[in-house]
Amino acid sequence: MADDGRRVAVISLGGTIAMTTQTDAGATPTMSANDLVTAVPGLADTGIRVDVHDFRQLPGASLTVSDLLELATYVETLDVDGVVITQGTDTIEESAYLLDLVTSGDLPIVVTGAMRNASMAGADGPANVLAAIRVAASDDVHGTGCVVVFAEEIHAARWVRKTHATSPTAFNSYPGPIGYVAEDRVRITARPTLASLAINLREASSPAHTTIYTVGLGDDGTLLNAVGAQAHGVVIAAFGAGHVPKACLDVLSDLAKRMPVVLTTRTGSGPVLQRTYGFPGSESDLLERGLISGGTLDPVKARVLLQLLLMTGADTDRILHAFSTV
Structure with missing residues (x-):
């Protein structure tokens, strides 16, 4: 097979994919990376050599930026053909994009997880791990950046979103997957x-x-002002193509003078416009007041980028440049 001799590292961070139900209190992370790999039927037939690494054992909601930066450093030390990261689905869209931004080189990095824990009927973890390992071992994935593999679909980290709370096909992206796995082929x-x-x-x-x-219907900026008092940077999830209530304008103008304020759309897909509308609170008005366009990044991805930029001490010009190029 084409994958014979390939070597892939599987790194476990915990999450539903590593959970079992031990008590009436519910599922918790208990499985190691080796447990996850051992549970995958047909893996030996691929000819791919798999190294296992236990990095964290946390639910996805408890992972931190520091955890992921440490993981990125660790990944760069590995001598393998590809990397699979298994983690909780709550934060996959954020962690995949963060890894996409900070990892260099052409090493395939694949993030996956499960919506059903190993104690449930129809647990999807083994199938997702097998597909992710195939993707990580494939030459065709080089040059795509970090990807998320779920339900045999391959999603670019920049676009992927968790769009359902419980469905095994919870992950989608706009304008769509960049590939898929079928008949054992990537x-x-x-x-x-x-x-x-x-x-x-x-x-x-x-x-x-x-x-x-x-931003919500009837928002007068009171809570926004309180949030801004505690932040170094804010991402605004605005109406439509980048619109807010007129009552929020004074607060936003003040915040934009003190910190980076990134304008995104709460719709989940599509761009923030620049000059289509001209009313107070429109996208053109907000950009003139100093807000930074998030372009086509959704609010979650825009916050990841803003967080990393601020953590590296980026000034306003660098932040503007970064958001203009993603």
Whole structure:
């Protein structure tokens, strides 16, 4: 087979894929990376050599930026043909994009997990791990950046989103997957343009507090003002193509003078516009007030990028450049 002799590292961070139900209190992470790999039927038939690494044993919601920066450093020390990271699905869309921004080189990095823990009927972890290992071992994946493999679909880290709380097909992306696995073969059908941001993970040491503020109907800016008082940077999840209530404008203008404020859309896909609308609170008005366009990044991804930039001490010009190139 084409994958014979390939060597892939499987690194476990915990999450549902590593959980079993031990008590009436519910599922908790108990399985090691070796347990996960051993449970995969048909893996030996691929000819891929697998190294296992236990890095964390946490639910996805408890992973931190520091955990992932340490993981990225660890990945760069491995002498393998590809890497699979298994983790909780709650934060896959964030961790995959963070790894995409800070890892260098052409090493395939694949993130996967499970929606059903190992104690449940129809547990999806083994199938996802097998597909992820095949993807990590494939020459065709080089040059796609970090990817998420779920339900035999391959999603670019920049676009992937968790769109359902419980479905085994919870992960989707717009404009769609960049490939899939079928009949044991990895097929790449599109290649994302990779941004060159040169974020040095070893410089990401400055403390930074960032958050997402979602604008709602009738919002008067009171809570936004309170949030801004505690933050070093804020991502605004705005209406439509980048619109907010007129009552929020004074607060946003003040915040934009003190910190980076990134404008995104809460819709989940599509771009923030620049000059289509001209009313107070429109995208053109907000950009004139000093807000930074998040472009096509959703609020979650924009916060990851903003967090890393602030942790590396980026100034306003560098932040503007970074968001203009992703």
